[in-house]
Amino acid sequence: MDADVCISGGGPAGVMLGLLLARQGVEVVVVEKHADFFRDFRGDTVHPSTLNLIDALGLRSRFDAIPHDPLPRLDAVINGIRLHAIDLSSLPRPNDFLTLMPQWDLLALLAEAGAEHPSFRLRMGVEAAGVLHERGRVAGIRTTDGEDMRAALTVAADGRDSTVRRALGLTPRSYGVPIDVLWFRLPRPTEPLPDTLLWANENGLLVTIPRPGYLQCGLLIPKSGFARVQADGLEAFRRRITTITPRLAGPVTELASLDDVKLLSVQVDRLEHWWRPGALCIGDAAHAMSPVFGVGINYAIQDAVAAAQRVGPALRDRFARDHAVDRACAAVQRRRELPTAAMQRLQRGVHGAIATGALARVVDNPPTRGQRAALRSILPALLPLAARMIGYGFRPERIR
Numbered sequence: 001m002d003a004d005v006c007i008s009g010g011g012p013a014g015v016m017l018g019l020l021l022a023r024q025g026v027e028v029v030v031v032e033k034h035a036d037f038f039r040d041f042r043g044d045t046v047h048p049s050t051l052n053l054i055d056a057l058g059l060r061s062r063f064d065a066i067p068h069d070p071l072p073r074l075d076a077v078i079n080g081i082r083l084h085a086i087d088l089s090s091l092p093r094p095n096d097f098l099t100l101m102p103q104w105d106l107l108a109l110l111a112e113a114g115a116e117h118p119s120f121r122l123r124m125g126v127e128a129a130g131v132l133h134e135r136g137r138v139a140g141i142r143t144t145d146g147e148d149m150r151a152a153l154t155v156a157a158d159g160r161d162s163t164v165r166r167a168l169g170l171t172p173r174s175y176g177v178p179i180d181v182l183w184f185r186l187p188r189p190t191e192p193l194p195d196t197l198l199w200a201n202e203n204g205l206l207v208t209i210p211r212p213g214y215l216q217c218g219l220l221i222p223k224s225g226f227a228r229v230q231a232d233g234l235e236a237f238r239r240r241i242t243t244i245t246p247r248l249a250g251p252v253t254e255l256a257s258l259d260d261v262k263l264l265s266v267q268v269d270r271l272e273h274w275w276r277p278g279a280l281c282i283g284d285a286a287h288a289m290s291p292v293f294g295v296g297i298n299y300a301i302q303d304a305v306a307a308a309q310r311v312g313p314a315l316r317d318r319f320a321r322d323h324a325v326d327r328a329c330a331a332v333q334r335r336r337e338l339p340t341a342a343m344q345r346l347q348r349g350v351h352g353a354i355a356t357g358a359l360a361r362v363v364d365n366p367p368t369r370g371q372r373a374a375l376r377s378i379l380p381a382l383l384p385l386a387a388r389m390i391g392y393g394f395r396p397e398r399i400r
């Protein structure tokens with residue numbers, strides 16, 4: 001054996017699992033195909049559930065030393081009516097906010113913490129090409145350079161297009177998604193803007209993520225609609241942004257070209273079987289998450305915690321290790337499948353509301369009497385529930 005556990009993918013799921021296993025003394029190797037963590041398109045929300053884990057790992061002071069933007073509240077502006085849609089200040093302190101931290105910084109922090117354990121190895125620039133089989137079990141990975149790495153457990157944490165998952169012969173069930181996202185940056189408006197996540201009206205829906213120094217924007221478009229946007233040209237794109245968010249009329253003129261607008265394909269899928277003898281899928285490799293509610297990173301990390309707590313002890317079984325590892329993998333799926341399915345169900349509901357325009361009709365401008373009464377009575381009751389759902393997800397994990 002080259003390691004007890006070989007993990008393909010150095011994203012949030014893979015690096016967190018590597019760290020947690022190394023803390024238990026498990027020999028673990030994480031292979032990441034890129035030479036660095038620098039990637040722009042994966043979101044960078046760190047939710048209260050992950051902040052709680054950072055605290056439990058004793059990494060808080062190092063986390064706080066990295067520049068990040070704590071956001072206790074985020075508004076939604078629907079038809080010009082500003083709603084205080086997300087308010088995490090009702091959650092228990094100290095982690096009663098979500099924060100935006102570039103994902104490469106978070107991954108670097110976790111990797112650094114992992115490297116303090118002698119049994120942790122992270123190999124950057126190494127790509128899994130397939131899996132090894134021995135005695136009817138998965139026995140490690142083969143890299144694109146032809147290197148074999150043998151392990152008692154192989155973990156696919158290599159994202160929604162997972163190579164290892166494919167090599168295991170596992171295919172996720174795909175749920176149709178009617179939307180894609182166009183991803184671009186704008187300068188912040190000169191007049192300060194309250195932290196606003198979402199702008200919606202009959203012209204479309206725009207997400208704005210306040211990052212230090214600029215706004216990361218995501219315009220939702222119908223699936224496969226990017227060719228149409230490109231054909232209509234830059235001026236039409238700018239006009240569209242301005243009609244959805246008049247306050248961005250100035251900043252959007254600084255968008256120089258549609259080449260600065262990237263298409264991010266939204267996908268929601270889930271495996272029926274998350275494991276095979278000797279192998280386990282976690283994170284997006286087991287269930288691709290939509291960006292709705294920005295919970296994908298946190299769900300990937302929660303999978304890692306659930307896996308580490310079951311697989312770590314199983315690896316210590318001296319007499320029936322293979323059997324114990326497989327039982328642990330099955331237990332990980334049992335633990336994480338339901339919270340994942342529930343969140344994906346909600347995400348798909350929101351996709352439907354976006355695609356049919358129902359979201360933009362939630363409130364008129366000016367609101368009708370019924371809407372005003374509903375906003376006054378229902379919204380305050382819903383806010384704490386929404387805060388828990390977004391902040392922790394369903395069935396949050398704790399590090400024992």
Ligand SMILES: Cc1cc2nc3c(=O)[nH]c(=O)nc-3n(C[C@H](O)[C@H](O)[C@H](O)COP(=O)(O)OP(=O)(O)OC[C@H]3O[C@@H](n4cnc5c(N)ncnc54)[C@H](O)[C@@H]3O)c2cc1C
Binds near residue numbers: 127
């Ligand atoms: C448009 C968009 C916006 C999003 N925004 C947010 C957000 O704001 N907040 C949020 O929480 N979630 C967001 N998500 C979801 C989130 O990106 C994912 O759910 C999350 O990154 C999953 O983590 P992971 O570790 O499972 O996989 P990934 O983050 O995809 O990491 C997989 C890693 O494996 C590596 N890899 C791939 N193949 C191989 C291989 N063969 N060998 C070795 N390494 C390999 C990749 O380079 C990558 O580093 C968004 C998703 C989309 C599509």
